[in-house]
Amino acid sequence: MTRSDSPTYLLGELAERIGARLIGDAGRRVNGLATLRDAGPDQVAFLANRAYLKDLPATRAAAVLLHPQHGEACPVARLELDNPYLGYAALSRLFDPLASRAPGGVHPSAVVDPSATLGARVDVGANAVIEAGVSLGDDVVIGPGSVVGADTAIGAGTRLHANVTVCHGVIIGQRVILHSGCVIGGDGFGFAHDGARWHKIAQLGGVVLGDDVEVGSCSSIDRGALGDTLIGNDVKIDSQVQIAHNVQIGDHSALAGCVGIAGSTKVGRHCMLGGGVGLSGHLTICDGVQVTGMSLVTNSIHEPGVYSSGTGAMKNTQWRKNAVRFKQLDDIAKRLSRLEKGSDG
Template sequence: MTHVHKQLTLADIARQLDATLVGSGELPIRGLATLKDAGPDQVAFLANRAYFKDLATTRAGAVLLHPEHGKTCPVPRLELDNPYLGYARLSQLFDPVPARDRTGIHPSAVVAESVQLGAGVCIGAQAVVEDGVMLGDNVVVGAGSVVGADSMIGEGTRLHANVTVCHGVAIGKRAILHSGCVIGGDGFGFAHDGVAWHKIAQLGGVVLGDDVEVGSCSSIDRGALGDTVIGNDVKIDSQVQIAHNVCIGDHTALAGCVGIAGSTKVGKHCMLGGGVGLSGHLTICDGVQVTGMSLVTNSIHAPGVYSSGTGAMPNQQWRKNAVRFKQLDDIAKRLSRLEKSQRRD
């Protein structure tokens, strides 16, 4: 399904992306699509060589691509050194998210008298905003969302429907929180007396920087003592769990189902693939990439790409290898004895 919200010419698009246009600039464009599915009034993009095979037969009105692929493009083209970034910027022009056409408080919302509202705030149906909250200019609190007492939300931030921001949370400017996420729930802290568990009160808060995005049904727990801190421009996918007192540096991205245990510090410009798990009390330096489904149990002090685990294989082969895994320690000892024996000889 294609959503049409505006019409631009190729010349308009080239100017906004600062791209080199090859072909007529008068062509009207009404949306975006893949190389395979695009029609004459849509722009496609090529940023992954895996889709190069679709370029020759595309019916797109134009293609956004790297200059090195321009000669083989059969339609008008927009050339950029980083076509994927260009696609990201272009997608904003055709974003189907409804534009806000109203401000103010829905009659069914519950807003405490002590709440401080900036200009242009919009609070949706059945939302709840508790005592002592500060909402900056142009904040959107979606339908059914809850903003807990003494929280602060910076200008231009949007809470989609059914977001929970617990008490004492600070959120920066232009953040986007998707439905079902919980910011500032209790961290998982308990003490055992030999028979039963005793809850440890979580006394800290959560601080989210500017331009943070949190996916649906993700949880960022409040700190046990100090705060859980998420830096500027951090991007968090859906169903991610961030435990108490975790710190994540600026511009880091976490894919779906990442789990980070308590008090771990992740540096700037890191990327954690889907399903990555980080044990607690670790330090991950700047510039680390961890591939999907990896388990990290020790600190990482040098930037680079890290992986763990094994890829899928036929079950019969995996069962044989699983037996060999158990034999590795014995094999290593035998190899060491053999090497010592050879050195003596």
Template sequence: MTHAFHSLTLADIARHLDVPFDGNGRTPIRGLATLRDAGPDQVAFLANRAYLKDLADTRAGAVVLHPDHGHECPVPRLELDNPYLGYARLSGLFDPVPRRDQPGIHPAAVVADDARLGEGACVAANAVVESGVVLGSGVVIGPGSVVGADSVLGEGTRLHANVTVCHGVVIGRRVILQSGCVIGGDGFGFAHDGSGWHKIAQLGGVVLGDDVEVGSGSSIDRGALGDTLIGDDVKIDSQVQIAHNVRIGDHSALAGCVGIAGSTRVGRHCMLGGGVGLSGHLTLCDGVQVTGMSLVTNSIHAPGVYSSGTGAMENHQWRKNAVRFKQLDDMARRLTRLEKHRDGGSR
């Protein structure tokens, strides 16, 4: 479903992308849609060759695409080397999320007397801002959210509804925290005495850099001693677990259900696919990509794409392969004996 809250012209769209176009610049554009579903008042985009089959029949008012496909486009086109980035830039023009934030404190909010609110900050209904908190200019604290004591939020940061920022957390500028995420909860630290567990107090904090986004239901635990550190421009999807004292470098991205155990370091410009698991105390260098559902148990010191696990297959075939997997060690030993026998017999 595409929402249209205002209308732009094709010329407006082209100016926003800073690209030339062909066609009628006065054509009204009221939203974005897929190649297959777009109508004459919508812009579509082609960033994946899998959808090239839909280009010839599109009814879009214009299409954002790579110059290589321009000659195949039957409607006005906007050519970019990175069409997906163009789509991302246009999406903000038609974002249906309401922005009705009123600066100030809602009567149903609770704000400590010594909390400091920057110019234009907004604290919505049923939010709680505890003692010693500093909110930068333009910060929005959504309904039901909690900001713990002595936390600092940089300018332009937005907490959606029901976000929990625990005590002593430092958050940079223009950070977005989606509903239900928890920043600065206790890390998973316990010592066993042979009969039961003893909790280890988590004495560190969490530091988020600028332009970070954290998806709904994700948790970033505070450090046991030092801080858990998330670099600038890191994008974290929903249902992600980041344990105590993890460090993630600038511009990295984590897809849904990633789990990172304690004290692991992830470099800059890394990408972790959905369901990836990283064991604790590892290091991933800059530029590492790990494909979905992979388990990483050793440090990675060279950039590149890494995978583990197997793709889905018919169950009967998987069961056969599982049996073979159990036999691999015995097969390897037998192969080694055969090679030794062959080499010995050849002398």
């Protein structure tokens, strides 16, 4: 394998890396990925969604990653895999320029407290701040302008992009990715009211992120009021997500953009929350639950499955008529109950 500004691979190498069956020239060299429509003769394309099957006959790619059932329709070399989307994920990491970048060490403008412990090959970007008692594992990357608060521990291979804030006393596992603007360990929303004004409750807990977690840009994970906010292994959190204090999220769950989870709610393993989902506080969501986009969950869920709430978009005139009927539902139910009792008599 040779490297320049962009990594290059032989098709045979790629097939071996992802466990695909190659039909074509194993010695053909490629240097990137692209869509079926946009790929050039030195790039690999992929087909994982039948909606793009129409673009396959005209592709100019060097090779296409696809399911064996579409192999005969492919006009170029092909990499056959039963799960082409999973194979695409593996290829994308191989061609990621960030993955191939050599560590730059500690930038002269970075501020690193003398009591901090830095592992091997740590990269600290310009104007980053590493406070007292921080521990950074091997191959950690701290992006420009990021702040790592006191007594925080960050595991090996974790990457903070530019302008990430990790507050004090946070524990972050290995191979975690934190995108720009996210805040890990800010104060939870805790206040007591005396009848006239609010009094702040100090947030004394922390945040624990497991291994292989990814948090999108401008998302917030609040520290616990007393115990810790807990995010399990392999949890994927999209951008602009709010996770309140003392929430627990089980391993391998995924949260799409603009999800909001109120305090002390527990989400199980292998759960999926669609965009804009809201979970009220102090709920328990069992393993294997999928909540579709824009749903509001106000009660605990104890059985796996797909859950939805709300109504889909419709013409405003129809919605207005339905909104009037919504207000009448209670009266209609009472009248129906009286009618049923009358017929029973």
